[in-house]
Amino acid sequence: MTTQIVTANRLHDGLVVFRVGESWTQSLSEAQTYTPEEAAALVARIEAEEKTQVVGVYAVEIDDAKVPTKGRERIRALGPTVRPDISKQVEA
Amino acid sequence: MYRYDEFDAAIVRTRVEEFRDQVERRVSGELTEEQFRPLRLMNGVYLQLHAYMLRVAVPYGELSSTQMRKLAHIARTYDKGYGHFTTRQNIQFNWPTLVDIPKILDELAEVEMHAIQTSGNCIRNVTSDPYAGVAGDEVDDPRPWAEILRQWSTFHPEFTYLPRKFKIAISGGAEDRAAVRFHDIGLRVVRGEGGDIGFRVWVGGGMGRTPRVGREVRSFVPAADLMSYLEAILRVYNLYGRRDNKYKARIKILVDELGLARFIDEVEAEWQKSRASATPLPEEEIARIRAYFAPPPLASLQDNPAELAAARKADPAFDLWIKTNVFSHKVPGYAAVTVSLKPIGGIPGDVTADQMDMIADLADRFSQGQLRATKEQNLVLPYVRQDQLAALWRALDMQNLATANRGLVSDMIACPGLDYCALANARSIPIAQEISNRFADLRRQHDIGSLSLNISGCINACGHHHVGNIGILGVDKRGEEAYQLVLGGDAGEGDAAIGQITGPGFSAEGIVDATEKAVAVYLANRRDADESFIETYRRIGMAPFKEALYDAR
Structure with missing residues (x-):
């Protein structure tokens, strides 16, 4: 059974955000986890209801350490690997 | 300007x-x-x-x-x-x-800048030679023509919704420094039989997933007819170019599908039809725009002043920089200087706000307030007095902008890759940094000599891997970043070539070793230090490289 988080880019500034409760956080560690079914339903609801808050909503699979399993999603969640000064890579 | x-x-x-x-x-x-x-x-x-x-x-x-x-x-x-x-x-x-x-x-x-037509299916920013107006080999300064193309293409109502993006490059020198044969339209300024200025035209070059070397469609278009001829090309493209499949929508695919002869026939037919009613470029308008690009007031000087020779002798690091980063100027006593945005281990093309301010100040102090951006992701100061090169070098060096590597292995082109780009499959920048660190010794780089190394993080080829003498393509191999090695590419018009893949790909660590091995094969096989990597590759072919890369594995 895979665990997922729900992510998007915030409309007004484009930054990567993660779903927590009825809100969004920029911190991966604060992201809420869901089953794939819960995540799919949540993505559909957000797409319908939050068009002026976020764009590009989707679910991402995470591992036990709550880090995305795919490299692309890790980089997206944590920032450019080549700029530790401005990214959140240290969190990983 | x-x-x-x-x-x-x-x-x-x-x-x-x-x-x-x-x-x-x-x-x-x-x-x-x-x-x-x-x-x-x-x-x-x-x-x-x-x-x-x-x-x-x-x-x-x-x-x-x-x-x-x-x-x-x-x-x-x-x-x-x-x-x-x-x-x-x-x-x-x-x-x-x-x-x-x-x-x-x-x-x-x-400050007369904008972001219009830097994306979308329209005619994008026209690119050109960073040494325009400076190079001694120039038939004509390409910038007035590029400016005419810019004015013509900006908000051109007929060409705002093309099947796909459209890139035009123009070169004015005997050596092509704008990669004209890797653009949708490539132009070279040439002289006709009577000595008149005109253009040699290639169509359907490009990189991406279907790399193509541009094909010549006309050896001479008179200058006055530039607009009407390009309009004919774009009309044929707009009419017949595919809109059903994004990956087959570029003009290079249309040229493939119609065949070059039929494509030329279509363009000629359209041109003959439209040319009669088109307004030729007015002479006075060409002259007006040309005046914008008149050289700044320059002093009457001699080449190779004593100060320069003394400074070169006194400081080997400065001498090394002069060898690579200084381009000879058509005006005696001047030089065009490449500001390297490729410090060892740095991110190719990145520049901080403080560095930008510093470069602007240096442009004012040393280069008549003028700068150029290059397709190799560096900057050029086009009007530097040779007797001020040492002072400029010292100032650049303070900001880590004086790496003596233009055209050498660490002067890599690299796209932003997966560190920034939503389309990328693999990271480019860390590979560029690793290779740069591996070849950090500048004397070794100078010994290796002229070598273009281009890295793309996906098949869209923004990092020009197809035309690197050594190209690296990042791919996604079952969820892992992997890298293919490509050899033999060349961006220049005369020797334009698309590189060939060496064989199976490499890991992120492996690709750096593979690059070093390819360089070692070149060093072991070159006739002498004057034979460049690409010349050796053309002479000996792929086999010795494959042997070194794969046989021992």
Whole structure:
């Protein structure tokens, strides 16, 4: 059974955000986890209801350490690997 | 330097206001993302992996110190303190907020800049030779022609919704420094039989997933007919180019599918039809635009002044820099200087706001306030007195901008890759950094000599891997970043070639070793130090490289 988080880019500034409760956080560690079914339903609801808050909503699979399993999603969640000064890579 | 007339200023301001309104309507919910996306793309605004990205047009790479200071200000005020110069002579900001972008565009308009047509299926920013107006091998300065193309293509109503993006490059020298055969249209300024200026024209070059070397469609188009002839090409493309499949929509595919002879016939037929009613480029208009690019007032000097010779002798590091980063100028006593944005271990093309300010100051002090961006992601100071080269070098060195590596292995082209780009499959920048560190010794690089090494993080080939003497392509191999090695590419018109893949790909660590092995094969096989990597490759072929790369595995 895979665990997922729900992510998007915030409309007004484009930054990567993660779903927590009825809100969004920029911190991966604060992201809420869901089953794939819960995540799919949540993505559909957000797409319908939050068009002026976020764009590009989707679910991402995470591992036990709550880090995305795919490299692309890790980089997206944590920032450019080549700029530790401005990214959140240290969190990983 | 180009100058905005009242029309240019008005259309740019109008476009900023229009986009401000569009952003407001998007944020309020009046526009959906589906409606807004094409509008933001028309203004150079992408949504990348981490944030919005704004691509600002630098017309044919020409920048003033005032504009550079404005870019520094934007980087500092609206971004994270840096910008990224691209292979299309533009600059990208990686972190602007959407709601700030209208303000950024306002600021750009103050210095005659914008982001119009830096994205979307339209004619993009025309690119050219960074040594335009400087190089001694020039038939004619390509910049007035590039400017004419810019004015013609900006908001051209017929060519705003092409099947796909459209890139034009123009070169004016005997040596092609604008990769004209890897553009949708490539132009070289040539002289006709009577000595008149005209253009040799190639169509359907490009990189991406279907790399093609541009095919010659006309050996001479008279200068006065430039617009009508290009209009004929674009009309044929607009009519027959595919719109059903994004991957088959570029003009190179149309040329493939029609066949070159039929494509030429179609263009000629369209041209003969439209040429009669077209207005030839008026002589006085050409002269007016040419005057914008008149050289600045320069002193009467001699080449190789005593100060320069003494400084070279006194400091080997300076001497090394002179060998690679200084390009000879057609005006005696002057030089064009490459400001390397490839420090050892650095991020190719990235420049901080403080460095931008510093470069602007140096352009004022040493280069008549003028700058150029290059497709190799460096900057050029085009009007430096040779007797001031040592002072300039010292000032650049203080900012880590004086790496003596132009055209050498560490002067890599690299796309932003998976560190920034939503399309990428693999990271490019860390590979570039590793290779740069591996070859950190500049004396070793100088010994290896001329070598282009280009890295793309996906098949879209923004890092020009197809035309690197050594090319590296990042791919996704079952969820892992992997890298293919490509050899033998060449961007220049005369020897234009698409590189060939060596064989199975490599891991991130493995590709750095593989690159070093390829260089070692060259060193072991070159006739002498004057035979470059690409010359040796052409002479000995792929086999010795494959043997070294794979046989021992």
